[in-house]
Amino acid sequence: MPTLLVSIWQYLQRASGDVASFLLLATVAAWLIRRERRSRQREVKQAHEYYRSILDNAPDAVVLFDADLRVAEWNSAAERLYGIGRDGAVGRRLATLPPERWNELRELLGRIARNQPVLDYESERITASGARIPVALSYTRMPAVPDRPQLYLEIAQDIHERLQLRDRLVEVEKFTLMGRMAAGTAH
DSSP states (O other), X not given: OHXXXXXXXXXXXXXXXXXXXXXXXXXXXXXXXXXXXXXXXXXXXXXXXXXXXXXXTOSSEEEEEETXXXXXXXXXXXXXXXXXXXXXXXXXXXXXXXXXXXHHHHHHHHHHHTTOOEEXXXXXXXXXXXXXXEEEEEEEEOOOOTTSOOEEEEEEEEOXXXXXXXXXXXXXXXXXXXXXXXXXXXX
């Protein structure tokens, strides 16, 4: 398409004395430019819809934030987990971080800045109602984009059931050990 526009522009420069040809070609060129722009806008819109679909269908809470902890993106799973809608989160400071966990998060971001992975890190977050929930967190630093702030990706998974199961297993292990000790004593 751009080569066609270049050809039209070159012809327009040569045909500048013929006003009718000039106007006709200028109209065609304007039409082609508008058509190309609309096509690109459709492609961008489709890509954005596809990206939102992937993000909103992710099973875990996905939060994208900058170094000042301002939220840039918030998916549907984050809305469900934290009870905060996308409109209430994007553009604001991370409201899910308990005050006593700020230094912990800074340390985790420092680790990924040193290219150390942060995967399945157990911590806690707070919901809109103030309830504390145990979560497994994974972090990554997004690739830098010129003229944009550095962004970090947090993926959070509610691990309440996992912790309950772990507590039950510890209980079972205690009872098993007590049973073995009792059996050894009786023997």
